[in-house]
Amino acid sequence: MARIIIVEDDSWMREELIDILQKEGLEAIAMTDFHDIALQIAALAPDLVLLDINLPEQSGFDICKSLKATGIGPILMLTSRDKLQDELHGLHLGADDYLTKPCNRDRLLARIQNLLRRFAGQPGLIDGGSFSLDPNTFTLYKGSQSLVLSANEGKILLALAQNRAEVVSKAALCECLWGTDQYIDENALQVNLTRLRKTLRQLNLENHIETIRGQGYRLRRQRKP
Amino acid sequence: MARIIIVEDDSWMREELIDILQKEGLEAIAMTDFHDIALQIAALAPDLVLLDINLPEQSGFDICKSLKATGIGPILMLTSRDKLQDELHGLHLGADDYLTKPCNRDRLLARIQNLLRRFAGQPGLIDGGSFSLDPNTFTLYKGSQSLVLSANEGKILLALAQNRAEVVSKAALCECLWGTDQYIDENALQVNLTRLRKTLRQLNLENHIETIRGQGYRLRRQRKP
DNA sequence: GATTTCCCTTACACCATCTGTAAGTATTTT
DNA sequence: AAAATACTTACAGATGGTGTAAGGGAAATC
Numbered sequence A, B: 001m002a003r004i005i006i007v008e009d010d011s012w013m014r015e016e017l018i019d020i021l022q023k024e025g026l027e028a029i030a031m032t033d034f035h036d037i038a039l040q041i042a043a044l045a046p047d048l049v050l051l052d053i054n055l056p057e058q059s060g061f062d063i064c065k066s067l068k069a070t071g072i073g074p075i076l077m078l079t080s081r082d083k084l085q086d087e088l089h090g091l092h093l094g095a096d097d098y099l100t101k102p103c104n105r106d107r108l109l110a111r112i113q114n115l116l117r118r119f120a121g122q123p124g125l126i127d128g129g130s131f132s133l134d135p136n137t138f139t140l141y142k143g144s145q146s147l148v149l150s151a152n153e154g155k156i157l158l159a160l161a162q163n164r165a166e167v168v169s170k171a172a173l174c175e176c177l178w179g180t181d182q183y184i185d186e187n188a189l190q191v192n193l194t195r196l197r198k199t200l201r202q203l204n205l206e207n208h209i210e211t212i213r214g215q216g217y218r219l220r221r222q223r224k225p
Numbered sequence C: 001g002a003t004t005t006c007c008c009t010t011a012c013a014c015c016a017t018c019t020g021t022a023a024g025t026a027t028t029t030t
Numbered sequence D: 001a002a003a004a005t006a007c008t009t010a011c012a013g014a015t016g017g018t019g020t021a022a023g024g025g026a027a028a029t030c
Helices: A011-023 A037-043 A060-069 A081-094 A105-120 A151-162 A170-178 A186-202 B011-023 B037-043 B060-069 B081-094 B105-120 B151-162 B170-178 B186-202
Strands: A003-007 A027-031 A048-052 A075-080 A097-101 A132-134 A139-142 A145-148 A209-212 A216-219 B003-007 B027-031 B048-052 B075-080 B097-101 B132-134 B139-142 B145-148 B209-212 B216-219
Touching: A003 A011, A003 A037, A011 A027, A011 A105, A027 A037, A037 A060, A048 A060, A048 A105, A060 A075, A075 A105, A097 A105, A105 B132, A105 B139, A132 A151, A132 B105, A139 B105, A151 A170, A151 A186, A151 A216, A170 A186, A170 A216, A186 A209, B003 B011, B003 B037, B011 B027, B011 B105, B027 B037, B037 B060, B048 B060, B048 B105, B060 B075, B075 B105, B097 B105, B132 B151, B151 B170, B151 B186, B151 B216, B170 B186, B170 B216, B186 B209
Parallel strands: A003 A027, A003 A048, A048 A075, A075 A097, B003 B027, B003 B048, B048 B075, B075 B097
Antiparallel strands: A132 A139, A139 A145, A209 A216, B132 B139, B139 B145, B209 B216
16 A cells, blocks of 8 residues: 655645545555654655645755655645746656646546556666666667567566576476466476567567576676676 | 757767767757756757766756756756765756666666656646546546556547547547548447447446537536536 | 487467447437 | 437457467487
8 A cells, every 4th residue: 555645734635635545545644844854754655745835834845855865756746826837947856746736636646646656666677788677567678679578578587687697497487477376387488488589589689598408597698788 | 759968078978979879760969068058958849868967067967957947858867876876866856867877878778768758748647527548558547546448449538538528529539540541430439439438437437428419529527626 | 329308489279358340229309 | 200310239350468289409318
């Protein structure tokens, strides 16, 4: 369950936000403005921070800055519509998204889900040496080219890329594909490996999966690091 | 073709970057550091800015700040590995991604493509009233739920959402589906509409597409704005 | 060098999804 | 009531992902 911290001084608005989030099964923690709030927030390790920009003590922008300095996840800023233009440049500096108040409930939730999704995949691409792999979408990047792998291809390549230059056993790969409870066939793995190799060839990634007879497979080290 | 502006004072590095980008079919424009560079960059309307952080005149971070203030697209920062820690907090404040020098060519390109992709979809979600629609992926958001529409469903809903509360003619929707050159069938449109309505029901979006007999269809105005 | 063991490839069938066609039903208008 | 318009359902083709099965190939072993 995603944990969301709300920083908002208007009590009515605050309650409304909590209500909206909790009804969607999100963990909502509300805070009012106070000194050193950024550290407190960071300690709670939220998945997202909902930050009002009009706070009495300090500007939401300052908090945003502090939060980002601690490496905290996505920040969604709230601002009133009539002040939008004044503050837009500030928002762009730190926030990951912003929304004007009053805001549509579903719009707010959509943005939140969007941000959670976007940041769920951090720390981002897996480095496979001569290519990169998005572990969430199984999108494979090489140079300016990219393609989306099928589920099975993605699982295998991810397992190999996560243990780069290490041998990964067939059993381990089978587990990646079908879990522990279900055992399909080592031949099925073999077929999927062939398919993956064929797909890799589309991006000129030939001979990148090395066979270690009797042990398993591993990614060949890249040519030029 | 994506236009990328490079801000880098080291001539060797600059040429290398230009070379890498151009070989990938990207439009590369290189600039060295000078006063008011941000305005010049903004005038070129780049799709991405590749920004070195160690510049003689001013810090890359300042440029980043100025660029973001003008609403310029994604910024990818370059920093040398040994100064990474010193500057990480700065990068987080403005840049959309960062990379350490020296960097792997493919890794650089992968990041660039990633950013271009991420920002291609701006300004983001289409507001459909009681739902939101990502016009690029045809992902439909309502509350915390979401699902991915098929291509045809997405095209229809997008056309309706873009003209919210306006009647969209069948002919216009047909054009959205199959273009001007190919005319399939109004019945085919009808079937796809039924399918879209059925899919919308999965998110409890009932009766959201209104039929205007003899004219076309329109999105019903949302209940609570 | 022959045999065995392991690895690889190919072709097939199944399933799911998306799609247009066609026929029939329901609703509104005249 | 009849006609026009809108809707629903079922069907078939196309595509893509998947496991199965059978056979070819390469490497190790004897």
